[in-house]
Amino acid sequence: MHLILFVVFAGFCLAGAINLLLQSHPINSAVSLIVVMTSLAVLYLLLGAEFLAAAQIIVYAGAVMVLFTFVVMLLNAGREERTLGGRAALPIGFPAVVAILAVLATVILRAQGLGVAHLGQGLTNAPDKSNLVVLSQVLFHELLLPFEVTSVLILIAILGAVALARRDGDERTAAK
């Protein structure tokens, strides 16, 4: 069961990511990215991270991608012209990507002591507690300050987004 689910949703992930590269219209790329993120949520579930699976769907596949599709529609972005990267991309970029992938794959495949994921196992150091309980105990005791600081970051991001996206003309009329 675990193997089948992993193969199916890893396939969805890779197919969505490849489709993101092949599509020329941004809205098609956005839909492919939603497929990738939703499949990743299933993979988080397989790895025993229930809370992150829900957050992935709500935050990434929901909020962030809605923002992307809104901007694509707002700017009326059409098809892109293909130039296949800049001048440096072809001779340097693609060999570098292949080298990075080869190095990563070699390190991963040669790593000793990597375990296996059991379905429904999750984190075994607290077997009778749900993932959410364990996570919130650490998040709200030990890491409370970083959590609160992130709320300030989000507030600043909202203000920055509003300030950046506002027209200059509105500013002048507001000043009057």
Next chain:
Amino acid sequence: MSFLQNDVPLSWYLLLSAALFALGIVGFLIKRNLITVFMSIELMLNAVNLSFVTFACQWNAVKGQIFVFFVMMVAAAEAAVGLAIIIAVFRARATLAADRIDLMKL
């Protein structure tokens, strides 16, 4: 054999994460639309998140999952600011093609 017991080795998850990251880099290099370039960055962030969750499963460390939670929050803030910048660029230059936004090019 672990295949017969239907367990998936964690290295497969890491390989998937590496493949998604490489596809994100390729998208960053070949896409010419600012929004799609930004989507490739999101894809790379997601790939790294997957490896964080995998290592959290490997070491039974819940802090790996919490780190993913923080990455998600920062990515949401980053998406809001980045898309606002893209809208401002579109207003100033009336284009989304990365080749035509060359004001700072030598």
